Amino acid sequence: MIQYSVRRIIAAIPVIFGVLLVTFVLARVIPGDPCRSILGERATVAACERFNELKGLNEPIPTQFAIYVTDLAKGDFGDSLRFRRPITVILLERLPLTVELSLIAVTIAIALGVPLGILSASRRNSAIDVATMVFANIGVSMPVFWLGLMLAYLFALVLRDTPFALPPTGRLSPGIIPVSFYEVHGWQVPETGLISVIPRFIANMFIINALLSLNLETFWDAFKHMLLPAMALSTIPMAIIARMTRSSMLEVLGLDYVRTARAKGVRWRGVILKHAFRNALLPIVTIVGLQLGLVLSGAILTETVFNLAGVGRALFEAITARDFPIIQGFVIVISVGFVLLNLIVDISYAYLDPRIRLD
Amino acid sequence: MATVTEIPLDARDDGVRYQRPQSIWRLMMRRLLRERSAIVGMVILGILVFVAIAAPLVAPYEPNQDLIGVEDVDRRDGPCIHLLGCSEDRPQHLMGIDGNFRDVFSRVVYGTRVSLRIGFITVGFAIIVGTVLGAISGYFGGWIGDVIMRVLDVILAFPFLLLAIAIVSVLGPGLTNAMLAIAIVTTPQYARVVRASVLSVREMDFVEASRALGAGHASILFGRILPNALPPLIVQSTLGIATAILDTAALSFIGLGAQPPTPEWGYMLAEERNQVFSAPHLVFFPGLAIMITVLAFNLLGDGLRDALDPRLAESGVKH
Numbered sequence: 001m002i003q004y005s006v007r008r009i010i011a012a013i014p015v016i017f018g019v020l021l022v023t024f025v026l027a028r029v030i031p032g033d034p035c036r037s038i039l040g041e042r043a044t045v046a047a048c049e050r051f052n053e054l055k056g057l058n059e060p061i062p063t064q065f066a067i068y069v070t071d072l073a074k075g076d077f078g079d080s081l082r083f084r085r086p087i088t089v090i091l092l093e094r095l096p097l098t099v100e101l102s103l104i105a106v107t108i109a110i111a112l113g114v115p116l117g118i119l120s121a122s123r124r125n126s127a128i129d130v131a132t133m134v135f136a137n138i139g140v141s142m143p144v145f146w147l148g149l150m151l152a153y154l155f156a157l158v159l160r161d162t163p164f165a166l167p168p169t170g171r172l173s174p175g176i177i178p179v180s181f182y183e184v185h186g187w188q189v190p191e192t193g194l195i196s197v198i199p200r201f202i203a204n205m206f207i208i209n210a211l212l213s214l215n216l217e218t219f220w221d222a223f224k225h226m227l228l229p230a231m232a233l234s235t236i237p238m239a240i241i242a243r244m245t246r247s248s249m250l251e252v253l254g255l256d257y258v259r260t261a262r263a264k265g266v267r268w269r270g271v272i273l274k275h276a277f278r279n280a281l282l283p284i285v286t287i288v289g290l291q292l293g294l295v296l297s298g299a300i301l302t303e304t305v306f307n308l309a310g311v312g313r314a315l316f317e318a319i320t321a322r323d324f325p326i327i328q329g330f331v332i333v334i335s336v337g338f339v340l341l342n343l344i345v346d347i348s349y350a351y352l353d354p355r356i357r358l359d
Numbered sequence: 360m361a362t363v364t365e366i367p368l369d370a371r372d373d374g375v376r377y378q379r380p381q382s383i384w385r386l387m388m389r390r391l392l393r394e395r396s397a398i399v400g401m402v403i404l405g406i407l408v409f410v411a412i413a414a415p416l417v418a419p420y421e422p423n424q425d426l427i428g429v430e431d432v433d434r435r436d437g438p439c440i441h442l443l444g445c446s447e448d449r450p451q452h453l454m455g456i457d458g459n460f461r462d463v464f465s466r467v468v469y470g471t472r473v474s475l476r477i478g479f480i481t482v483g484f485a486i487i488v489g490t491v492l493g494a495i496s497g498y499f500g501g502w503i504g505d506v507i508m509r510v511l512d513v514i515l516a517f518p519f520l521l522l523a524i525a526i527v528s529v530l531g532p533g534l535t536n537a538m539l540a541i542a543i544v545t546t547p548q549y550a551r552v553v554r555a556s557v558l559s560v561r562e563m564d565f566v567e568a569s570r571a572l573g574a575g576h577a578s579i580l581f582g583r584i585l586p587n588a589l590p591p592l593i594v595q596s597t598l599g600i601a602t603a604i605l606d607t608a609a610l611s612f613i614g615l616g617a618q619p620p621t622p623e624w625g626y627m628l629a630e631e632r633n634q635v636f637s638a639p640h641l642v643f644f645p646g647l648a649i650m651i652t653v654l655a656f657n658l659l660g661d662g663l664r665d666a667l668d669p670r671l672a673e674s675g676v677k678h
Contacts (some may be wrong), residue, residue, distance in 0.1 A: 014509070014512060015516045018509070018510070018512070018513030018516065019513060019516055019517065021513075022513060022514075022517075022522075023525065026525050026526065026529050027529075029529055032597070035423075099582075136655060137396070137654060137657060137658065138659075140653035140657060141601065141610055141650050141651075141653040141657050142646075142650050142653075143605055143609060143612070143625070143646060143649050143650070143653075144609075145609065145612050145628065145632075146628060146642070146645075146646030146649065146650070147646075149628075149632060149635045149646070150642070150643065150646070151644050152635060152636075153635050153636065153639050153642075156636070157636050166431075204370060217419075291520060293518035294518075294519075295516045296518050296521070297519055297520035297521055298520075300520065300521070300524070300613070301520075301609055301612065301613065304612075304613060305632070315524070315615075316613050319524065319528055319613065319614065319615065320614060324528070327524075327525060327528050328525075331517075331521055331522070331524075331525045334518060334521055335516065335517045335518065335521060335522075338517070338518050339514070339516050342516075
């Protein structure tokens with residue numbers, strides 16, 4: 001198991017290297033002079049010379065790449081052209097929301113998608129099966145931004161005077177100011193360094209922060225604000241997971257050992273949950289892993305729809321303003337995160353299926 | 360030279376009934392027509408293709424024609440359908456009027472052309488490049504094959520839409536660049552499908568036989584090996600068209616794809632998204648059009664996969 005994990009981790013290194021190389025190349029082929037785009041159109045030749053020297057732009061390309069990777073390793077993603085602030089700081093503000101939103105969406109997708117798939121498979125061709133599959137087919141065909149807008153219309157306008165009303169924008173109601181959990185409890189957090197990053201990151205996930213602060217009112221408010229975007233974001237992965245669970249279960253339910261289990265008198269529920277589901281799990285884990293990339297991409301669109309200040313929204317604004325360092329930094333963080341998530345999924349296969357780690 | 364006497368298949372007298380082997384395409388078509396989802400998909404698709412071709416006949420107005428002074432309409436008027444009780448005095452607009460006084464229905468109709476073109480061109484490009492790369496890497500193997508596959512792995516390591524966003528940011532916004540980006544990002548999927556098929560048949564007897572007969576690489580590759588890659592490629596590309604349409608719409612939604620005044624559904628949605636509470640029809644109909652089109656390709660793709668997968672046909676398991 002450990003040997004397999006180490007092998008997988010080593011195999012991921014060239015991929016991460018490739019991801020860095022691709023983003024580096026993309027950033028270099030952007031038309032235009034980086035000096036003039038940062039210092040302004042009227043920058044003098046001397047100023048540009050100085051700028052290029054300072055930023056290492058006079059060095060040969062391989063050296064530039066080395067500098068770039070070293071900077072990244074130190075957590076230095078450069079500065080935003082528009083805000084003139086380090087991208088690391090912007091990331092620290094924006095990423096927690098995206099992570100929180102994605103986590104909730106994936107949780108909803110798994111929590112509803114897997115049971116729906118199992119139910120469908122165990123009552124094949126019943127009304128519930130047909131309904132689930134129609135829902136799943138429609139679900140995978142919907143643009144997430146459209147679904148988001150329609151949900152906002154339904155829950156914020158049509159149902160506005162009912163208990164089901166949900167806020168369509170923002171993270172908290174006006175008047176509620178989030179206080180970080182470490183301040184509530186009076187804990188000291190260092191100003192700089194890696195140890196300072198983690199509590200700040202967690203504190204920017206408002207729902208978790210409210211829970212850690214034991215502030216139920218803020219928790220409920222933050223949760224309600226997150227519900228609509230999470231619903232929109234989870235629908236497509238939920239549909240895909242339900243479909244995969246169903247087909248994977250159907251395949252297993254047709255096998256001999258399931259019939260044997262039935263024949264020796266195991267109850268149907270037991271057969272489904274204990275015998276069949278375990279063996280049907282592998283393709284489901286695969287598909288859940290693949291959804292993570294979809295959810296991250298979907299988060300960009302969902303945040304735009306619901307005006308949430310996450311990575312996606314920042315990326316959208318950076319695209320509009322042509323703020324390339326931000327685009328580059330965010331693409332790297334999300335992509336490397338995606339590679340690492342896939343690595344975890346791969347390693348979890350080995351845990352689920354001994355054939356893989358012994359191969 | 361020895362002559363081969365052909366015995367008609369049904370005239371052999373060994374008591375066994377022989378059946379003429381069926382062409383895989385006939386078999387596929389027959390199976391496909393048994394798949395309910397595929398039939399629904401094909402019917403919707405047929406209607407969409409008709410609408411796209413006959414757009415000038417279906418649409419009552421030009422897609423970019425503004426109706427100020429032409430008709431008595433207000434900005435962002437809701438749908439007015441005479442059959443559903445809208446007053447006969449008012450001009451009929453099935454999907455209402457947009458922020459630039461244009462007929463939304465006509466724009467949605469012309470949008471069919473744009474979206475189908477996006478789907479076919481993007482996937483066509485990805486198939487051609489993907490097939491060439493996959494075939495080279497599978498057939499010749501060696502370090503070239505390895506390098507190709509490693510590069511494609513890196514592309515696959517990015518979240519799909521994110522890499523497309525990065526590419527369009529570099530190339531500059533526009534529908535062509537958005538399509539190119541989606542094509543680049545999806546190429547590895549086709550390359551993988553082709554490579555897997557090539558690897559699975561490369562060492563088979565019929566390929567050996569062709570080689571023994573003196574056939575060149577090109578004729579073996581195109582005449583013998585690649586036809587075997589076609590069925591999975593067809594499934595992949597049908598589902599791929601669905602994704603291409605969806606993702607190009609997403610790029611248009613964030614301002615990187617179609618530019619005004621193109622009647623592209625994703626762009627139409629983006630243009631009016633702030634009006635969702637006051638004029639929901641402007642958001643609803645373009646999105647519905649995207650969903651129906653994507654659904655049609657998804658249903659057809661699923662049906663094709665079931666029809667082409669012999670494993671499923673044998674076990675009788677339907678997905």
